[in-house]
Amino acid sequence: MYVAVMGFGTVGSGVAELIYKNHDSIVKKSMQDSLEVKYILDIRDFPDNQFADKMIKDFNIILNDPEIEIVVETMGGVTFAYDFVKKLLLAGKSVVTSNKELVAKHGFELLTIAEEKNVNFLFEASVGGGIPIIRPITQCLAANEIDEIAGILNGTTNYILTKMITEKQSFDEALAKAQELGYAEKDPTADVDGHDACRKICILSALSFGKHVYPESVQTEGIRNIKLSDVAYAASWGGVIKLIANAKKLDNGQVNVTVAPRFVPYHSQLASVDDVFNAVLIKGDATGEVVFYGKGAGKMPTASAVVADVIDAAKHTKKKKNFGWADAEENYVADYLAAETALYVRGTTDNKDAVIKALNDKIGAVRVLTRDGAPENEIAFVTNPDAEGKLRNGIESAEGLNVESIIRVADL
Amino acid sequence: MYVAVMGFGTVGSGVAELIYKNHDSIVKKSMQDSLEVKYILDIRDFPDNQFADKMIKDFNIILNDPEIEIVVETMGGVTFAYDFVKKLLLAGKSVVTSNKELVAKHGFELLTIAEEKNVNFLFEASVGGGIPIIRPITQCLAANEIDEIAGILNGTTNYILTKMITEKQSFDEALAKAQELGYAEKDPTADVDGHDACRKICILSALSFGKHVYPESVQTEGIRNIKLSDVAYAASWGGVIKLIANAKKLDNGQVNVTVAPRFVPYHSQLASVDDVFNAVLIKGDATGEVVFYGKGAGKMPTASAVVADVIDAAKHTKKKKNFGWADAEENYVADYLAAETALYVRGTTDNKDAVIKALNDKIGAVRVLTRDGAPENEIAFVTNPDAEGKLRNGIESAEGLNVESIIRVADL
Secondary structure, eight states: OEEEEEOOSHHHHHHHHHHHHTHHHHHHHHTSSOOEEEEEEOSSOOTTSTTGGGEEOOHHHHHHOTTEEEEEEOOOSSHHHHHHHHHHHHTTOEEEEOOHHHHHHHHHHHHHHHHHHTOOEEOGGGSSTTSOOHHIIIIITTTSOEEEEEEEOOHHHHHHHHHHHHHOOOHHHHHHHHHHTTSSOSSOHHHHTSHHHHHHHHHHHHHHHSBOOOGGGSEEOOSTTOOHHHHHHHHHHTEEEEEEEEEEEOTTSOEEEEEEEEEEETTSTTTTOOTTEEEEEEEETTTEEEEEEEEOOOHHHHHHHHHHHHHHHHHTSSSOOOOOOBOOOTTOBOOGGGSEEEEEEEEEOSOHHHHHHHHHHHHOOEEEOOOTTOOTTEEEEEEOSEEHHHHHHHHHTSTTOEEEEEEEEOOO | OEEEEEOOSHHHHHHHHHHHHTHHHHHHHHTSSOOEEEEEEOSSOOTTSTTGGGEEOOHHHHHHOTTEEEEEEOOOSSHHHHHHHHHHHHTTOEEEEOOHHHHHHHHHHHHHHHHHHTOOEEOGGGSSTTSOOHHIIIIITTTSOEEEEEEEOOHHHHHHHHHHHHHOOOHHHHHHHHHHTTSSOSSOHHHHTSHHHHHHHHHHHHHHHSBOOOGGGSEEOOSTTOOHHHHHHHHHHTEEEEEEEEEEEOTTSOEEEEEEEEEEETTSTTTTOOTTEEEEEEEETTTEEEEEEEEOOOHHHHHHHHHHHHHHHHHTSSSOOOOOOBOOOTTOBOOGGGSEEEEEEEEEOSOHHHHHHHHHHHHOOEEEOOOTTOOTTEEEEEEOSEEHHHHHHHHHTSTTOEEEEEEEEOOO
16 A cells, blocks of 8 residues: 655654554554555655655645555645645545644545545544544543543643743743744744644544534633743642643533633642643543543654554545534634633732722632732732633722733633 | 343443443444444343343343344453353454453453454453553554553552552551442452452553463562551652553563552652552653553443443444454563562661671662661662562572562652
8 A cells, every 4th residue: 555745844754754664563553465655745855865766746646646545744734735635535545634723724624525535534643742632532432422621732832831830930931942942933823822722622622522613713822921920829829820722512512612821720630741741631421531641742753643543544445434523503612701710810909908809899709829029019819710701800890900910720 | 233231230231321321422423323232131130220121141142143243241250251252252243341351361362263253352441441541552552663561550459559658548447448438349359469450461461562461471469568668668769659560572572561569750650640540651662651541440431441342343343453462472471580670678687787788799789768767677778770580689698687578669
């Protein structure tokens, strides 16, 4: 059987190397007589590479070669990837991708085409890098009704927050360090503003609850505004700040999906997930809480997930997988302001007693937090859980309180 | 499609209830028009049960009914289970089991029959209860060469050790508490002496490294002899005592497989797995370390894993899964005394300086540990890593040292 790889970047080159390195066991597990990479598509030249003889620049060679049954897409981005993948599926070829943006934006359409053409469209590597998550959700937990998913899905932001928590580095210092180590890109927007985690939780939500969630419908907040004072207050509260991607099924058929920094209590399994590690916690009605943990990115972990999908596609050439993933109707994602949560608030005031009394009147009792070295006029507190919009209105209208930071408290 | 359940105990009744409760989504995921439990086999009477009309006592009804395509075995034990399952597979029916003893003892033979008959023999629930482990190893990590597996695979012993560590209960007190809560059986041998964990690591080793490991070839030690003084020394060393089941591939083609209490450093992901929770850490050549965590037992978690296998068997009626599991030649499991490990030792002596000098001469430097309230003549230390047999010989021959406890140090 012949495979083509589109995109010879970090992940794509890892895929080619892994198929070469573990070739015999991969062939055996694929239940094929052979499994070879025939073409590698990239616009760049790699004259000295071990795979130089496989390099091509014309996508149509792959599209029109009937020997190619499976195509790996690791180009990233959406414009070309979407066009190419759609054409390949329509041509009856299975596609394996690590491209979370592609799946989050076009997953429903591409899965529908794959189903019509009776081929596979697989994307284990798009979430959690080398951590098996998608297959466990769709197969191992198939007997469960999944109630909720919560995860640390972005290694870059988790690294930055870990540095802020354990080494008291500011956000800017920690980001610079992450960039120096290659954990963060020069333009870190996709990571630090939560877009990467957003795409991943959209995919997990669709798989768990059966309907596509489009990234633009998700309340997405990043970690740029987290201050060391917030980290200190989280500690005095009894936890840490983590960027949590969350999807929860509501009784009315809607889902709550958010990406936002949250206070996570120390006793949660997610509190101790540090550095570039990722973890996903899944709550099923039968199995209870299950956690998957590992490195969420990196060349070989991600390539490993891609190749596992290639093996799966090779084994199931005649039998596609059905993810049961429908398109979403309007208003499928609930208004996040209606969801119940507790809020942490930091601000300044000239009259703490008056502010606390005003808050008590509007939103009930709050738990005041303290930290060493706080300025005289600083105030920080955690509310009881209530509808977020109601809490925010109450807080905004508390006279004499200048709010500087609001962070949700995770219900984990 | 019709299913039969053999054994209406905790897990079997959970299976029937789960298929009933999540019926529609299970049917959809199975890609069947229907999926019903037709028979439940049990020698006991359940006149008031909701499934009373399905109860039968004659195994041959299941064996001879051509409508039954999948049979769930949750009877436990080996004598009857082995006879029944073998007959069912030979009759061309797929079998799903939660019976780790059956798989550990007869997995190779039963898988071979299943392969010949082109049916499925699946056993996700036999390891880790509701935590997906077997499918992730065989499918999600398929592109990896797995190097090592280490797990906390028995919830009862982990509960007892947690009570000893966090509440300073003695082994006997903690065992009594576990029995009171139903976590331990009246005869706790299978759990506390490590046999249950041994069966599970045999299964994981076979799946990861491709050859059957028979329980009797595994060095298996339980936790009966752990004292609170050992727990205190582990803390002063920088970790906790956990019952670790371990399988590691050696360069010469052999495997090291052991079940034994081990010192686990606090920074290990397994150190914080407490109470009845289980966790499995898998080291793959591409993916690095991946950890799966959750409740390793319990009615609905285990039933959930069984039903996931039923769904898988229903989807693949014509295409069996191939686990690539061969029989083991003699000496496949390496002599545990040849494996390299560090050892913790506690004992008594009238002359500490002389003992430490003797140890230095025989096995090199040791790290002496201390604890509050230790008797004057107590000594405890940790060696450097070396072949276990060599270390034990050196320790035994150190004059004036009465050894009371030896615990291996985990390399995690």
